[in-house]
Amino acid sequence: xxxxxxxxxxxxxxxxxxxxxxxxxxxxxxxxxxxxxxxxxxxxxxxxxxxxxxxxxxxxxxxxxxxxxxxxxxxxxxxxxxxxxxxxxxxxxxxxxxxxxxxxxxxxxxxxxxxxxxxxxxxxxxxxxxxxxxxxxxxxxxxxxxxxxxxxxxxxxxxxxxxxxxxxxxxxxxxxxxxxxxxxxxxxxxxxxxxxxx
Amino acid sequence: xxxxxxxxxxxxxxxxxxxxxxxxxxxxxxxxxxxxxxxxxxxxxxxxxxxxxxxxxxxxxxxxxxxxxxxxxxxxxxxxxxxxxxxxxxxxxxxxxxxxxxxxxxxxxxxxxxxxxxxxxxxxxxxxxxxxxxxxxxxxxxxxxxxxxxxxxxxxxxxxxxxxxxxxxxxxxxxxxxxxxxxxxxxxxxxxxxxxxxxxxxxxxxxxxxxxxxxxxxxxxxxxxxxxxxxxxxxxxxxxxxxxxxxxxxxxxxx
Numbered sequence: 077x078x079x080x081x082x083x084x085x086x087x088x089x090x091x092x093x094x095x096x097x098x099x100x101x102x103x104x105x106x107x108x109x110x111x112x113x114x115x116x117x118x119x120x121x122x123x124x125x126x127x128x129x130x131x132x133x134x135x136x137x138x139x140x141x142x143x144x145x146x147x148x149x150x151x152x153x154x155x156x157x158x159x160x161x162x163x164x165x166x167x168x169x170x171x172x173x174x175x176x177x178x179x180x181x182x183x184x185x186x187x188x189x190x191x192x193x194x195x196x197x198x199x200x201x202x203x204x205x206x207x208x209x210x211x212x213x214x215x216x217x218x219x220x221x222x223x224x225x226x227x228x229x230x231x232x233x234x235x236x237x238x239x240x241x242x243x244x245x246x247x248x249x250x251x252x253x254x255x256x257x258x259x260x261x262x263x264x265x266x267x268x269x270x271x272x273x274x
Numbered sequence: 275x276x277x278x279x280x281x282x283x284x285x286x287x288x289x290x291x292x293x294x295x296x297x298x299x300x301x302x303x304x305x306x307x308x309x310x311x312x313x314x315x316x317x318x319x320x321x322x323x324x325x326x327x328x329x330x331x332x333x334x335x336x337x338x339x340x341x342x343x344x345x346x347x348x349x350x351x352x353x354x355x356x357x358x359x360x361x362x363x364x365x366x367x368x369x370x371x372x373x374x375x376x377x378x379x380x381x382x383x384x385x386x387x388x389x390x391x392x393x394x395x396x397x398x399x400x401x402x403x404x405x406x407x408x409x410x411x412x413x414x415x416x417x418x419x420x421x422x423x424x425x426x427x428x429x430x431x432x433x434x435x436x437x438x439x440x441x442x443x444x445x446x447x448x449x450x451x452x453x454x455x456x457x458x459x460x461x462x463x464x465x466x467x468x469x470x471x472x473x474x475x476x477x478x479x480x481x482x483x484x485x486x487x488x489x490x491x492x493x494x495x496x497x498x499x500x501x502x503x504x505x506x507x508x509x510x511x512x513x514x515x516x517x518x519x520x521x522x523x524x525x526x527x528x529x
Contacts, residue, residue, distance in 0.1 A: 086394045090370040094345045124395050188473045190397045190444060193276030193498060194319055194528045214277060214528040216350055218397040235276065257350045257372055 077270055080115035082142070082155075083107045084132045085124050088256070092121050092152065095256035099267050109141040117270060118145055122153025122254070126178070126221070127166025129158060142171055148247050148272045156243065156250030157221055165221050173248045176224040187236040190220040195233050197241050197253075197261075203230045205242060205249060205268045213261045215241065215253035223252060277528045278492045279499030280516055281320045281477060282313035282506050286355075287327050287419070289339065293504040295455035298421045303507035310343045313506065316513045318349060319528055322375065322447075322501065324402075325355025326419035329378040334362050337369045344370020352400055358386070360393050367394065375447065377402035378416045381427055381434075384441055391442030396474075399445075401438040405431040405464065406451040412464055415451060431464075436471050445475045447501065453481025455504055460487055465495035477501055485511060485519030492525045 079101045081089050093103040096119070103119075104111060112118055120142065133139055142149065151159045160170045163178035170178070181189045194214040199206060215233075222239035225232060233241035233252065242265075243250040249269060255262035284291045284306050291309050292300035303309070310321055323343060325335040335355035344351055353366050354375035363374045374394065380387050380401050391399045404415040412431035417423035435446050448468050450461035460478045469476050475498035478491040482502040491500045505511045517527045 086364055086367060088367050088370075088372045088398075090341070090368050091344060091347075091351070091372055094370055095348060097345075098348070124393065187275070188475070190474075191276065192397060192445065192475050193279055195276040217276065220397070254350075254372075257348065259348050263348055 077101045077117065078115050079103045079117040079119060079270070080112045081105045081119045081121060082112060082138065084120075084129050084136070084138070087121050087124065089121055092119060092256045095263065095266055096270075099263065099270060101270055107136050107138070109137055112138065113141050113145065116147055116274070118142070118147070118149040120149065120151040120155035120158060122155050124154070125165055126154060126157055126163040126170070127168040129154060130168045130170065133158070139171065143173065146247065147274045148249060148269060150269050151250040152256070153219060153252060153254055156252055157223055159243075159248060159250055160223060163221060174228050174243060174245055174250070176226055178221050178223050181220050181222050182236045190218055191235040192218045195235055197231045197233060199231050200229045203244055204272060205230060205244060205265060207268050208264045209261055215255070215258040215261055217253045219252060223250075275498070275526070277319070277526045278497075278520065279319035279477075280317070280488065280513055280527065281322055281499050281501040282318040282513070283322045283324065283479070283501045283503040284309055285324050285326045285503060286339075289336070291507060292326070293455060293507055296451060303504075306339060307342050307346065309507065311346050313513065314347055314349055317517060317528070318513055320350045320352065320499065321347060322352045322354065324375075328356030328419070330417040330419045330423040332356070334358070335366065337365060340366060340371060341369045354400075354402060358382075360389055363390055363394060367398070373398050373400050373445075375400035375402045377404065380438065381414060381416050381429065384437065387438055387441040387443055391444070396442050396444035399443050400447055401435070401443040401445075402447045402449060403431060403435060403438070404449045404451055412467075418451070432467060432471055435468055439472055439474050443474060445477060446472060447477040447479050450480035456481055457483030457505060459483060460491045460495070460500065462490055462495050465491060465497055469496050475499065485516045488516050488520050489523040489525065492520060493523060
């Protein structure tokens with residue numbers, strides 16, 4: 077299985093590649109639209125800030141490639157946030173593959189921002205991406221902005237308020253947490269993603 | 275608050291994991307890849323690798339063993355050791371790190387914290403602080419990897435951690451040097467003082483001896499994570515023992 081990991085800036089793309097390789101996939105870190113368009117799966121990883129990442133996506137001519145990608149595509153962390161219509165972070169226009177806007181995490185003394193650490197996943201609806209993942213399983217999160225709950229939500233998490241932890245609409249998927257760094261739970265989610273029908 | 279993190283720390287010197295007492299007299303504790311795998315499998319929530327002599331020797335962490343470790347890990351990996359430029363930090367991320375921890379280089383040039391946060395995001399930037407009580411005040415130290423190079427800085431720990439946060443640090447690891455390797459328990463007073471000044475996560479480091487010490491760090495000093503090295507390497511205490519004790523005390527941990 078060939079997986080293109082989209083290189084849009086500075087991020088832990090190597091740890092995403094290692095996680096996919098542990099599952100037997102052939103991962104390529106690339107910003108080449110032709111390579112991305114031909115891949116069997118695409119991972120849009122989490123890197124830096126939304127406005128900066130969208131600028132890079134446009135500079136590289138990747139907006140149309142990602143929007144038109146016909147097979148399963150997953151956004152991870154910031155990558156998930158870029159799939160929505162807009163983000164409050166730098167007032168960025170997203171890829172518009174998922175409905176709604178990304179907002180700043182409401183920080184408080186009980187919940188300082190960023191949300192960094194292992195938090196529980198709450199299943200919102202049944203989905204193949206959650207096969208073998210127990211309700212209440214822990215996943216590793218690091219983020220300061222949150223995606224809205226909606227029809228695309230598969231699983232939610234709570235920190236300050238409740239937000240989308242996993243999403244799906246059509247061939248577009250996303251995880252707010254880092255599956256590459258979420259132990260056996262994360263590995264199972266990635267394996268489920270690789271096993272999805274095209 | 276997410277589940278509290280138990281963090282395994284590998285201090286690496288000459289390609290081997292070592293452990294000293296109060297930053298001196300390092301003994302060989304094993305192979306970094308083998309130990310990282312052991313901690314991954316026993317429930318560690320994060321792994322930190324410090325190339326402890328890199329800063330003092332003016333060189334950067336060895337990328338080849340960074341990748342060798344990262345390849346096996348499915349939990350967050352933070353790396354530290356002589357990272358002085360954004361380009362070096364990016365190289366670490368490209369070799370499998372998730373977070374970059376800076377200590378002496380941040381004291382040399384505090385603007386580096388901001389430069390790194392702007393490129394990689396604050397969530398990626400950890401500032402480690404080596405701190406010891408001198409004349410009634412906690413002071414930050416530099417080049418602590420070798421007894422011959424340890425230097426007291428002019429900075430007070432409590433001022434420095436606030437400055438680091440303002441400059442873009444996403445997390446502070448406070449290494450309480452007077453407790454390092456002693457197994458006498460974390461420096462709760464110093465951690466509480468630090469916690470009261472920060473809004474970003476704080477990680478306790480130095481002095482872990484028993485599972486009860488972790489309970490104290492979470493329950494009394496309200497830290498987000500607690501780091502341990504020597505007691506884990508020697509097998510004196512297992513991560514499962516720590517997590518059991520912490521959970522029994524009513525503090526949330528990942529099972």
